Amino acid sequence: MKTFFKWLLRLILLVVVLVGGFLIHVIYFKPYKVDWFYDRVFAQFALDSPEMLSSMRILPPSLDFYSDKFDDASVAHEAKQVQLVKDDHAMLLQYDRSKLDREGQLSYDVLEYFLRIQVEGDQFRDYDFPVNQMFGIQTSLTNFMTGTHQVKSEGDAKNYIARLNKFPLKFDQVIEGLRLRESKNIIPPKFTVEEVLKQMDGFTAKPSKENPLYVSFKTKLDKIPADKLDQAKRDSLLAGVDQAIQQSVYPAYKKLIDYFTQLQPKAQSNDGAWRLPNGDAYYAYRVREETTTDMTPEQVHQLGLSEVARITTEMDEILKGQGLSDGPIGPRVQQLAKDPAQLFPNTAEGKAAMLKQYQAILDEVNAGLGNTFDVRPKLGVEVQAVPEFAQATAPGAYYEGGSFDGTRPGVFYANMRDTNETPKFAMRSLAYHEGIPGHHFQISVAQELTGVPFFRRVLPFTAYVEGWALYSERLAWELGFEKNPLDNLGRLRDEMMRAVRLVVDSGIHYKHWTREQAISYMMENTGMAESDVTAEIERYIVDPGQALAYKVGMLKILELREKAKQQLGSKFDIKQFHDQVLIHGALPLELLQRVIDDWIATQK
Template sequence: MKKILKYTGGTLLAAIVAAGGIATHEVVAEKPFSFRVFIDRPLVSMAFDSPEMLTSLGFLESMGIKGHNARLDETDPEKTAQMFADFKQFRATLDRYEGLDENEELTRDIATYLADMIIAVEPYRYHTYPVNQLFGVQNGYPSFMEAQHRVEDLEDAQNYLSRLQAVESKFGAQLADLKVREKRGIVPPRFVIDRVLDEMRGFVETPAQENILYTALVKKLDEAEDIDAEAGVQILATAEQHIEQYVYPAYQDMIGYFSNLSDRAGNDHGYWHLPEGEEVYKLALKMFTTTDYTPDQIHELGLSEVQRIQSEILTILNGEGFDTSVGFTATMADLAARPEFYYEDTEEGRAQILEDYQKILDEIDAGIDGAFRVRPKAGMEVVRIPEFKEKTAPGAYYEQPALDGSRPGRFFANLYDIKATPKYGMRTLAYHEGIPGHHFQIAIAMELEGMPFMRRMAPFTAYIEGWALYAEQVAWELGYQDNPYDNVGRLVGELFRAVRLVVDTGIHHKRWTREQGIEYMLANTGMAESDVVSEIERYIVMPGQATSYKIGMIKILELREKAMQELGDQFDLRDFHDVVLKNGAVPLDILEKIVDRYIAETKSTV
């Protein structure tokens, strides 16, 4: 905690102490008297070392603290090393607490799992591609500035300008980190470099006044009631200068590095080709699925699920008059070729997609009280993925709301290829990203009262993505996809996640090429080729993550079935969802313990 004291000066520390009624001893002691303070301290420390995270969380502004909004995160090897050391100390101290109640013991189990996972990653902390076609400073920075940085008064605007200047230092630190990886033989495949270069070159070739960093600021200033027009003109003039003098040169340095690196990159796509790559991939699977499943087990599960789901889809389409005797691939091509399932390939058509997504979400939000008691307080909205990055972005993603309610949850939809948004797939995607999927689960977790910060923000992907995929099925069970084609869309979505089990393990364990992965996914999903290419390239730079969805969904369904069988007439779907949602994200084996406790407690009430 001394690191926080140094970083924040006295002001932020005073805010923490005052806001939580925490004695100074509790903040700095190796073993605080309060178990809650001890649990929260590592993540609070990480948050206060991350100005961008503080901006995203949005809780300090209500205390009048805004200085962090003038700074950006930077890669720092010393801080990273200290973080691992701190977690080792945290893990050792966890076992020293005695006399914990049932909920505190659950918190300790979750914290132990998380700490052990972080410690296991340390030897392989450079086994990532931190700048790739999906994420990294090159697209994360402008997206963050557009979506997260609030401008309500002159101080906010000045902070925005400071962050335009800070890009130079941020990118420089990232370049130094990339060079460390290069020396260790951790270089992304050539196609990744090509994608990144295309994106960055397009970014710097955009006139400053058309750049998202400028246009986003124009919109923010227009909406800021406390900034007059004259001040706004001066702010925009300075922003244009900063983009030209700081932002574009920083991007040019990154472009120069990747241009030189391209000649040294290869065309082996799986992690198996990296030093210790096979061990790293097994660890990635454990981290993302929170299971001990082997790559071969996951691969075989995927093949089995692909076959089952394809059979269900063909049965439905056969009933709708399709000639399914031609096989799955040809049948899906027939479905995809029908123009009635697509919007107009115009800006008006894209605007209609966003409007219809919102209608779908409003409809289900108004009608699911029979399945859910707990509901998020935060609202949500549907927005388009920024055009500068949509070509290589996934089909959709969710962004959490601000803790103080100043920013709603956001479902970002990719509208680059109109053929990638068939009408029959829109409901299931909206349910996954929004209600009752990610928005329900993530916003509810963030709003849990009396729960440690760690449990409100826990990063267990199998639970988080498993819930969102489970939510798609719940929406269907509640009657929101009665149209046969909407149900096909749901099954196509589930098939997509089953195929991921096959291609992720295929690429990183069985040594498939990128092209083999694309070929398999095209043949077995019926997805648009642009989406397939984007997805396969995603799995290559994020090994293991794509397997978490189906593994998590299967586990939640297994636990629901177990509760239904054991409780019989006592089973209430609302109770089950309360149990799953009101504990935040957890590893799957701990989720099973939580459900088992719910079953036992429910039985005891008879």
């Protein structure tokens, strides 16, 4: 018996040594298989991002080591991550791509493109504005706590409090990066500084128990059954949140408020990327990065002008049918948009009715897509209002993906700051874009993919993601979901906005247009409310190139669909085409074209 246990112990030690050696090899050296390398790359970034792990919920509760932490936002950590990207790209190139099968080569090419474009952009590492009116810790961290951090147990609640008490650390790290940018004369535009200060002043003006961080926590806590958490513990946890808001959250905001206050006199310009050091090269890079093409800023501008002219003709025809024949497109659309029959009351009841109508639109289209899609997501989607504290500068709508474990659905957030900004004829295209069959279908289908490296389920390529969502607006119209001419006008108005983006984004950052010039052009051509247009233009100024992705991506999908129709004739199946676009995850447009070309060849 002693001999048996002796050999058993040796066997166990051998297994431990072998497993340990395998892990050391995979972690510190070039993994034997490229799939192991893919897993390592994803694990490196995921395990280093507590916020990503909380959002995805891909680890079992027993492995929850992260829910009391935030991502490291320090300058040193950013440099470490950049070097990791460079090292990973160099190692990926050491694998022999020719030995991979077709799907394996696609995975290789997706990751290679993603890493390469980041390496290329490292020269512009500090050119962004990490705190601006659209996004930044002043809104995103609270959104993360209220929308992503779950509170289903006492442990979750304690982690929530622990994270609140880490607000000062996170804010200090971000301020460090802001000071570095300031030292390089990369200072946010004047309107950004003013609007961020307004956001933070409004957030901290509320008593702690009226703060969204407290209110949402209490709502989550109330859902825990009484037999799993007694009243004394509930009261103690609520007191802990109250104390953390007063002693950690508000002082962290005060520090960022003080920084932006002293920055205010230095922020005198509202110009584009061209004013930054080597700004023209930076914008050219942003065009390539966001469109995943080799288009130049000039090509983008000319494409925008031609698309604006085409869509103007289609909108003009509908407007004339409504008895509106004279003047630019924008003022005529605005006349319709102000018709009381097209507006929900700007009251609590009106906003609730508007949200209900959005949900009805999604339910209708979801039930009517049977002949158009084979692959559909299992995860559901619901409509919610944009959190009140973020409404003033948030976009008109946006989508937030659900969790990988299926416990949190996808959410289409609609901005309820003023119902007069969104006439009823504009609601359908918005719902199709953010919800079904737009972002919700594409992002959820990608999350649910099997048999591919995990990074293929999560990597974002803006031109593909936003191009699909804009294509979805048109698809819904083609399928007959917008029979009312005004609904189609709403679709065209939104497509016009994306075409105008090509003109004004390149105008601001490449042709030196002023903020006011861009606002005027967009008002004249879209018919959007002035408040919406102003928010849009200010968004483009702080995030160069991002707005180009929508139209470029949509046009590529339409081009590929038409190509497939022409070459396949009677063999063309719209369901199979959509499957091919969706089932590979997000792709750079050049790789999407390869996928569709391969599919066409196979069908032939």
